[in-house]
Amino acid sequence: MLLLARTTRLEDVSSPTEGLSLFYTDLDRNFVDVREIEKMGRKAVDSNEVFIDGLPIPAEDLIGEEGKGFRQILHGLNPERILVAGECIGIARNALARAAHYANERVIFDRPIGQNQGVQHPLAKAWARVESANLMVMHAAALYDAGEPCGVEANAAKLLAADAAVEATEAAQITFGGFGYAKEYHVERLVREALLFRIVPVTPQMLLSFIAEKALGLPMSY
Ligand SMILES: Cc1cc2nc3c(=O)[nH]c(=O)nc-3n(C[C@H](O)[C@H](O)[C@H](O)COP(=O)(O)OP(=O)(O)OC[C@H]3O[C@@H](n4cnc5c(N)ncnc54)[C@H](O)[C@@H]3O)c2cc1C
Known part of the structure; x- marks a missing residue:
């Protein structure tokens, strides 16, 4: 270990x-x-x-060096946040793709449910949030790959991507109606996985505190 x-x-x-x-x-x-x-x-x-x-x-x-273990661990934290943010984007895209497919197929009152704006709009809004979060994920990853500091961007990427994944999976689940709760359609597990990434590897509160301090120059609060 x-x-x-x-x-x-x-x-x-x-x-x-x-x-x-x-x-x-x-x-x-x-x-x-x-x-x-x-x-x-x-x-x-x-x-x-x-x-x-x-x-x-x-x-x-x-x-490595005795007594310097914490600094060595720090090297892994930013890429871990970028990686987790990438996982969130994948979960969210998968949920939206499943929901769009179902919304095109499920017919109620002679039209697919996806023809209703009440069904379309939450999915479209979630799509926009997911794709904009992905831009921050890619930005953070590009900085990391270039050997540049990327702490603020990696934290922002994880914050935005996890929130976007929660929104997208919830919008997908409601699109499936009762079947959104059934294991058969796989959306419920995407909801559960998205919720995890709000908490790990670091909670939104701590991400916001870090961004407030490092991006905005506010006093360290924790
Ligand atoms: C499935 C799973 C896998 C995990 N895997 C790993 C792993 O592999 N390695 C690892 O090291 N950890 C792992 N964790 C732990 C995870 O990183 C922590 O649970 C997470 O960072 C939150 O820390 P905590 O549980 O100690 O919460 P706490 O620090 O007890 O915080 C509880 C709540 O209070 C809030 N809070 C605390 N301090 C402040 C403050 N100053 N201002 C505002 N709000 C605050 C937090 O944001 C949170 O909402 C895992 C957790 C889970 C659920």
Whole structure:
């Protein structure tokens, strides 16, 4: 497992982010208790509570420089946000495509439900939000690929894409009526997956706090 652990006591470092080291080490269950957390979605990947007590770690399992593990972890955070934002765009596009297909096929009172503006407009609005969020995702990804700072853009991309995915999946679900709640049509699972990405890897509140500080120069609030 990849493990970030404190190797210098808090009272001996100038900042709490110093004195943490990164390891790639064996998950020895004699010292590690792993308990699965049941959850509403993301079933393909387990999430667990992990309790580590007295795990011995050989020095050669250290990655990089001792005490600098937090900085090393930071390198992965922006691409993770961009990646998650990309997943949101994919989920949203899939939901909208399913909804448009269904709205063209389902006929009520001799016309497809998709001919009604009340059905069209939420889907069209969601499409516009998704595609504009995608521009921020691509902008952040291009900055990252160019080796440029991309923290604000990566955070904004994740914020916008997750919100767009929630809106798009909800609009898709209502388009299916009662079948939107049925597993058979797959939209309900897209709703569940989109909701996860509002929370992970970082919540909208923390994204907004970061953007307020870094893009607008407001005082750090957390
Ligand atoms: C399925 C799943 C998989 C996950 N996988 C991973 C993983 O692989 N690795 C990993 O490290 N983590 C993982 N997480 C954890 C996830 O990143 C956190 O749950 C998430 O960042 C929120 O942190 P928290 O749960 O500690 O919430 P808390 O920090 O307890 O926050 C609770 C609420 O209070 C709000 N809040 C807190 N402080 C402030 C503030 N100052 N101002 C305004 N609002 C505030 C938060 O925004 C949130 O709404 C996973 C979570 C889930 C659900």
